[in-house]
Amino acid sequence: MFTRIALSLLLGFICGTTGLVFMPDLARVMGPLICVGELQPVRDEGSLHFRCRTVNGTEQRLDLRQMLPYAVISTSLLLIPPVHTAIRRFERRYILIRQAMERDLATSVPVRAEVLKVEMVGSYKRAILMRAVELELTLWVYPPANRPYEARVLWLVEETGLPKLHRGTMLNGRINPLRPQRVYPDEEWASYLWSEPVPTA
Numbered sequence: 001m002f003t004r005i006a007l008s009l010l011l012g013f014i015c016g017t018t019g020l021v022f023m024p025d026l027a028r029v030m031g032p033l034i035c036v037g038e039l040q041p042v043r044d045e046g047s048l049h050f051r052c053r054t055v056n057g058t059e060q061r062l063d064l065r066q067m068l069p070y071a072v073i074s075t076s077l078l079l080i081p082p083v084h085t086a087i088r089r090f091e092r093r094y095i096l097i098r099q100a101m102e103r104d105l106a107t108s109v110p111v112r113a114e115v116l117k118v119e120m121v122g123s124y125k126r127a128i129l130m131r132a133v134e135l136e137l138t139l140w141v142y143p144p145a146n147r148p149y150e151a152r153v154l155w156l157v158e159e160t161g162l163p164k165l166h167r168g169t170m171l172n173g174r175i176n177p178l179r180p181q182r183v184y185p186d187e188e189w190a191s192y193l194w195s196e197p198v199p200t201a
Contacts, residue, residue: 034062034070097194104176105184113139113151113183115169121154132158134193135165139183143175153183154193161189 035052039062042051050062115137122134135157142148157165164171172186184192 034067035060101184101192101194104179104182105174107178108174108176108184109144110186111141111143111173111175111183113141113171113173115165115167115171116140116150117167118165132156133162137165139171139173141173141175141180141183143177143180146177149180151181151183153181154195155185155190156193158189161187164189 035054037052037054040051040053042049050067052060052062054060117138119136120133121136133156135155137153137155139151139153140148141151174184174186175182182192182196
């Protein structure tokens with residue numbers, strides 16, 4: 001719960017700040033909170049401020065920094081419900097995927113797999129940030145006591161594992177014989193990325 005509130009406050013700060021700068025007319029929504037009258041955005045020589053014109057005809061100048069607290073609070077209150085819902089959905093999806101993987105690995109068997117093809121899925125910017133790369137691997141899997149077969153999987157591969165991934169490389173993996181297309185890496189520098197519909201509990 002704390003994470004959701006903190007995230008909504010962070011998004012509120014970002015949206016409130018950028019909203020006032022790029023769409024100053026949105027400040028009218030906050031008018032009743034800080035102005036007994038009409039709140040108007042004003043740009044003078046490139047700088048943005050706001051003018052509160054009261055019913056008595058008096059005017060009060062409000063700087064952008066005076067508006068930000070109200071913008072952040074109001075935006076955060078609007079964001080809390082959707083952020084809360086989005087995080088809960090993400091958490092539920094993660095739990096379901098983790099449970100499905102644990103069920104598979106509980107009855108898995110070791111296999112060897114030959115790399116046939118390597119394709120990058122994620123962006124280079126994301127790879128630099130995560131220090132890992134999302135790869136789609138086409139593998140030729142050698143299961144025990146069964147015929148070899150081809151499988152395509154998504155793995156998240158750390159930098160240390162990238163030099164080992166080229167055509168003809170043999171990798172260690174694990175599979176559940178009932179779902180052989182899910183080839184889980186048995187290498188410390190790689191992890192499995194779910195690419196199927198989320199299983200129901």
